[in-house]
Amino acid sequence: MNIFFFLPPPATRTGFEETTFERAYNALTEQLLLLRMRTVTTSEAYELCAALSACRLLLADSACSPRMRVWLNVSAEDVVFAVDSVEKGNGEE
Numbered sequence: 001m002n003i004f005f006f007l008p009p010p011a012t013r014t015g016f017e018e019t020t021f022e023r024a025y026n027a028l029t030e031q032l033l034l035l036r037m038r039t040v041t042t043s044e045a046y047e048l049c050a051a052l053s054a055c056r057l058l059l060a061d062s063a064c065s066p067r068m069r070v071w072l073n074v075s076a077e078d079v080v081f082a083v084d085s086v087e088k089g090n091g092e093e
Contacts, residue, residue: 017071017072017075017076018069018070018071018072019069019070020066020067020068020069020070021045021046021049021060021065021066021067021068021069021070022066022067024070025042025045025066028040028045042066046064049068049070056073057072057073057074058070058071058072058073059071059072059073
């Protein structure tokens with residue numbers, strides 16, 4: 001089962017997938033609730049953003065707030081491929 005959540009409709013002014021932290025966090029929370037998984041706190045989500053930013057997979061404003069803009073630094077197709085590859089490696093179909 002693919003648990004990849006899609007970000008809310010992005011703004012495309014910059015050509016990158018872009019949204020706010022608040023919208024991405026709300027989408028993640030909804031997906032986790034639908035999958036009956038433990039939701040994450042905002043602190044955990046900010047830590048996740050920081051870790052993804054350190055790997056340059058996610059670009060984010062320096063301000064740590066709900067209105068913080070975040071950009072996906074790789075294509076959405078690359079993310080789906082990576083998640084599918086991990087799931088197949090775990091023996092899931």
